[in-house]
Amino acid sequence: MSAEATRARTPTPRRRGTRTRVIVALAVIAGGLIWVVAAGLRNNLVYYRTPTEILKQGTSAYGERTRLGGYVEPGSVERDGSTIRFIVTDGTTRMTVIDAGSVPALFQAGRGVVVEGDYGRDGAFHADTVLVKHNDRYAPPEPGETPTAANVGG
Numbered sequence: 440m441s442a443e444a445t446r447a448r449t450p451t452p453r454r455r456g457t458r459t460r461v462i463v464a465l466a467v468i469a470g471g472l473i474w475v476v477a478a479g480l481r482n483n484l485v486y487y488r489t490p491t492e493i494l495k496q497g498t499s500a501y502g503e504r505t506r507l508g509g510y511v512e513p514g515s516v517e518r519d520g521s522t523i524r525f526i527v528t529d530g531t532t533r534m535t536v537i538d539a540g541s542v543p544a545l546f547q548a549g550r551g552v553v554v555e556g557d558y559g560r561d562g563a564f565h566a567d568t569v570l571v572k573h574n575d576r577y578a579p580p581e582p583g584e585t586p587t588a589a590n591v592g593g
Contacts, residue, residue, distance in 0.1 A: 487553050490527060490534035493564070500558045507534065507556075507564050513548040527552060527564070538566040545571040 487508035493500050507527060515526035523542055526533050536554055546552070551572030556565045 489529035490532040491529055493534065493558055494532055501560050502557050504555075504557050506553050507536070507558075507566075508551070508553045509534075510551050511546070511548050516548050527554065535563040536566050537563050538569055540567055540569070542569045543571045545573050 487506035489509055490507065493505070493507060496503075509527040509529045512526040512528050512533060517524045521539060521541075523538050525536055525548075527536050528534075536556075538554065538556075546569060553570045553572075554564065554566035555568040555570075559565050
């Protein structure tokens with residue numbers, strides 16, 4: 440091989456510097472995109488704890504804002520004015536929940552719920568938000584029916 444051909448194939452220091460800058464810039468952009476995606480997922484994932492998990496935390500669970508998930512135990516729903524008291528169970532452990540706000544129309548005993556609030560020193564979970572799991576069946580309204588009159592039951 441001639442010396443000219445070898446020189447043409449060997450990158451000059453100037454080319455190497457440009458290539459390095461491009462690689463670094465692409466790595467920074469890729470890292471930034473990965474960080475944005477990870478931060479977005481972390482903020483949008485909804486985790487909850489079961490009554491068993493909260494009770495296993497012991498006293499460190501007191502006052503900590505968290506989500507509690509489980510099933511509303513049949514026969515446990517008690518309404519007293521604007522306050523509703525019910526028991527959430529995960530099949531192993533039961534926990535009393537007190538909510539002073541309104542609950543969704545689909546709320547009933549035996550349904551899955553996720554409540555958001557904090558565990559009190561009185562042994563009850565004090566909720567300010569109640570989310571109800573609904574069935575996966577969707578029945579669109581019949582022609583002429585309004586959406587509120589559609590079959591939304593479970």
